[in-house]
Amino acid sequence: MPFTNAQLARYSRNILLEGVGPRGQMKLMNAKVLVIGAGGLGAPAMLYLATAGVGTIGVADADLVDVSNLQRQIIHTTSSIGRPKVDSAVKAIEAVNPDVKVNRHYEYVMADGVMDLIDGYDFVIDATDNFPAKFLINDACVIAKKPFCHAGILGFKGQVMTWTPNAPKLPCYRCVFKSPPPKDAVPSTAEAGVLGSLAGIVGSIQATEAIKYVLGIGELLTGRVLTVDALTMELRTVHLAHSDPNCPVCGRNPTITKPVDPIDMWFPII
Secondary structure (H helix, E strand, C coil), X not given: CCCCHHXXXXXXXXXXXXXXXXXXXXXXXXXXXXXXXXXXXXXXXXXXXXXXXCCEEEEECCCECCHHHHHCCCCCCHHHCCCEHHHHHHHHHHHHCCCCEEEEECCCCCHHHHHHHHCCCXXXXXXXXXXXXXXXHHHHHHHHCCCEEEEEEEECEEEEEEECCCCCCCCCHXXXXXXXXXXXXXXXXXXXXXXXXXXXHHHHHHHHHHHHHHHCCCCCCECEEEEEECCCCEEEEEECCCCCCCCCCCCCCCCCCCCCCCCCCCCCCC
């Protein structure tokens, strides 16, 4: 395997793992993972992808760093306030692992560009903070047959699930949650708060799902929703036996055949 001595030292703990080894590490170094959202979930996900040696990481976000972000968005620093989150994230990734190529996508995720955005990546991490974007990412990934991992956090609770095209009979995000709730039906973290360390836990799980997918090891959270309660420290797995045959994007007769922006598209900065 064409590793440099520096790479062998950097990735030695990976290479020692059964199921990884030199070939697995090479898979990681050749992998391309897109993280949509450089906030509370995306920050730990990107850092752990970088330290694992994922060769190309895409960072998509349109927000600027705010001082309120620093409570949980650990990829940013005080000196980053006012700068685009993508720039802050790129700087942090390159600092932790200069081997990694970072693609900067300074943009909102919208229907007219999402297919081009996810194209060329092996796996997508949905680390966004609003429901319309989550449904849009789900629909685009299902249509493009692109594996992705969804997560969401609020207060002391979080959830994670994964979808892959090689398990088409298992549910996508839209099978489980149907459609975005009304704009004011669910409070944002700016209204209800969120435990910063919970973002670290859940974002790290998303990175782990991406790494397992690239390596082809373990069991992904396909057909399952993992919920995390940080107050009780209970992790619960909800098993979902099959996809919804009436799902408009992955069902028997799909009506969503291309990404469409929800009528009430909203992007809160939280």
